Amino acid sequence: MASSSSSAVPGSCLTNYARIGHAAQQLFPDILQELITIKEPPQRLSADVNTNKNLSKILRPDEWSMINDVVTKGYANFDIPFIYKLIRSLNLVPPPTQPWSHSTAPCPTEVTPGDDLERIRRFRNETLHRGNTQVTDTELSQHFTQFKDIAGRLETYMGKQTGEFVDKFIDLETCCMDEDTRTMYIERLERLKKSDEDCKKRLSALEKDVDALKEKNSSTTHLLDTMATEIPSEESNYIKISLLILKISQHAVRLKFDTEFHPDCLQETLNRSSGKLRELQRMNRINQHQWTLLFPSKGKPSSEKYDITLMINLIRNLTDIQISSKLPLPTRVSVGDDLSRIQYYRNKIAHMDSFMIEDDDFNIYWEDIAQVYIQRVLYWNLESVCYIKICVPLSS
Numbered sequence: 001m002a003s004s005s006s007s008a009v010p011g012s013c014l015t016n017y018a019r020i021g022h023a024a025q026q027l028f029p030d031i032l033q034e035l036i037t038i039k040e041p042p043q044r045l046s047a048d049v050n051t052n053k054n055l056s057k058i059l060r061p062d063e064w065s066m067i068n069d070v071v072t073k074g075y076a077n078f079d080i081p082f083i084y085k086l087i088r089s090l091n092l093v094p095p096p097t098q099p100w101s102h103s104t105a106p107c108p109t110e111v112t113p114g115d116d117l118e119r120i121r122r123f124r125n126e127t128l129h130r131g132n133t134q135v136t137d138t139e140l141s142q143h144f145t146q147f148k149d150i151a152g153r154l155e156t157y158m159g160k161q162t163g164e165f166v167d168k169f170i171d172l173e174t175c176c177m178d179e180d181t182r183t184m185y186i187e188r189l190e191r192l193k194k195s196d197e198d199c200k201k202r203l204s205a206l207e208k209d210v211d212a213l214k215e216k217n218s219s220t221t222h223l224l225d226t227m228a229t230e231i232p233s234e235e236s237n238y239i240k241i242s243l244l245i246l247k248i249s250q251h252a253v254r255l256k257f258d259t260e261f262h263p264d265c266l267q268e269t270l271n272r273s274s275g276k277l278r279e280l281q282r283m284n285r286i287n288q289h290q291w292t293l294l295f296p297s298k299g300k301p302s303s304e305k306y307d308i309t310l311m312i313n314l315i316r317n318l319t320d321i322q323i324s325s326k327l328p329l330p331t332r333v334s335v336g337d338d339l340s341r342i343q344y345y346r347n348k349i350a351h352m353d354s355f356m357i358e359d360d361d362f363n364i365y366w367e368d369i370a371q372v373y374i375q376r377v378l379y380w381n382l383e384s385v386c387y388i389k390i391c392v393p394l395s396s
Helices: 013-039 042-050 053-057 061-073 080-089 113-128 137-158 166-174 179-228 233-260 263-272 274-282 288-294 308-318 335-350 359-377 381-395
Strands: none
Touching (some): 013 080, 013 137, 013 179, 042 053, 053 080, 061 080, 113 137, 137 166, 233 308
């Protein structure tokens, strides 16, 4: 932005799009970050989230990571959808007049903080997914009239000085915007839009994976139903936990692995890290068979051929995710903690002297792996529920 004038400067429709884009990706997130800082001080967030079972089930790994870092980093990287999720689930503001996420937008007379949060959420989503980048001067004026009303009400609710939020929208609406600034705002908006679209594609892919697992699981369930009447429960417990780890949990680890090492870039990443991988091989932390999977003589490497041990080994050594060989405490719920749990139980099963697990131990293992790990490591609650439906028949 260069300078301001006393009235709105009639700009191009593309510049108007850049203005509302900046409101969606900067001004409103800034306000909501201040709001949640007031209502939920960072030092309280982790404990409050962990005691809220419904909320903890629907958080993505990247959201858990931000929660774990919030005391040192604050809410600066929390976007509108994440703040909306937290405020709604933790009951931090008076709710909207209609239910949360209602199918219709709040009417002009509905002006609780929850109503304005709904307006901000809707505006953000509509801006990202509008069909074109052309915003007329009339449309711009209508948007900013609503923006300033929302900002004014939130100023009052949060005890801010008059104009502290509103003046920023006035400046954005009326300032002279050069081409570079306009381009920067639009590019940021396009990146945000692509991120949203990628999440939707990933959700669709996960739904297909879940359907495939359901089909495969039907034969396993039949086998286990028959098995339960023919062998001792301790042996049955061992087989069930083994299947849970080697079949379902391995699939979940692969989903995380593929987000860290995209299949299209896996070969390039491994080639770039060959020196470090060679050192791991020298230390006997990568065996010859695993090496041939990482650097096949023909074709490209694929995570579809990797087991839990190799995938977690690569995540530990080639990413910033911290993975321990010890079983984390129940209160530790980061992505690294959950991967540590899976590795711990995989190793425990692999090195058992007998192929038996007592009922009490079985229930502890099952709860830790299925009810805790899988709910958090998958990206959407829908997938978590589907996985639990797959797992439950095994323990019934």
